[in-house]
Amino acid sequence: MAFSEETIRLAQQIWDYHHVNHTLQPADCIMVLGSHDLRVAERGAELWLQGYAPWLLFAGGLGRLTLGLWQETEADKFAAVAQQMGVPAENILIENRSTNTGENVALSYQLLQARQIKVKRFILVQKPYMERRTLATFEKQWPGEQTEILVTSPQIAFKDYPNQDVTLEEVISIMLGDLQRIKVYPEKGFQTYQPIPAEVWAAYEQLVAQGFTSHLIAE
Template identity: 40%
Template sequence: MFSGGNSPTTRARFPRGEAVHYREHALSLGVPDEAVLVESKAANTGQNITFSRELLAKAGIRVESLLLISKPYMERRSHATCRKLWPEVDVVCASEPLELDDYIKSIGDEKLVVDMLVGDLQRVIEYPKLGFAVEQEVPADVYDAYERLVRAGFDSRLVTG
């Protein structure tokens, strides 16, 4: 199951949507087409989980456990979102081993990467209050660093409103 449409940071790399490109890559590696489901409308993690769950149910696939794969900085939020939206499954999150410097090089914009990290942590903090995820402890020193980064202007990926 591949899930995802486009986001501002992936549009250039995956112009037809993330899930479509991941499917094509899987097929090029020899995965049979009939073994792949594609959900290409999701625009956020909650939609990835909700739309994938619906598509799997429609296909008659009963899910007891799943592996969510995301960028390293998104694992905590992905897990918390899945626990909220699909609490009856056992979920494990994973990501490719990726050093921060390598991720910055792949994006090509150091400030944008820090903005994305800050925005993701904001979601870990705020989404439980909105009912989007289960609550997680954020250590005080991490929260303090988050606040310093926001004050320093790393705020283009913050959710407002």
């Protein structure tokens, strides 16, 4: 399906907002959040191979998009990608029971506690359009002592992101769903507050009016 230049322009605004543009620094652990997108696993492995942290943690069981699509969990599938890229198995941690970001937080914390691994700085790796929501969720829900959180994602431009696994229409719809959650979830205690510029919210409203509503929640 072809979309107008205006639709692409509005979607690019949402895409740009979802990026937090953190400058990465050495950390105690790289945590890769599971999904259907193996490029996220590749980004996490690249960072480990570049020496950013001693541990590479993959979190994710089978979620809404992978349940019925994959036979093995997201974390196990991602870990296999990392090992194929050269990350030793002894440096990989696997949390493969969680089905959402909140469970990613809780179960990964339990795993690190059990292994007696202290994390003062995390690098979180997520899909490009989920950077900001991931930051907001971890800032609110990570237990224990204060932990610095840096977020990154596969270094892919918006126009190049759709592939055989996710269409442009799906990407736009998912981005709008995440932006809506960034707006409403702080009131529910799920995430920290993230300011949304007026022009970004205007772009959201115009795209919703165009019908990109499949990932919105009832408020």
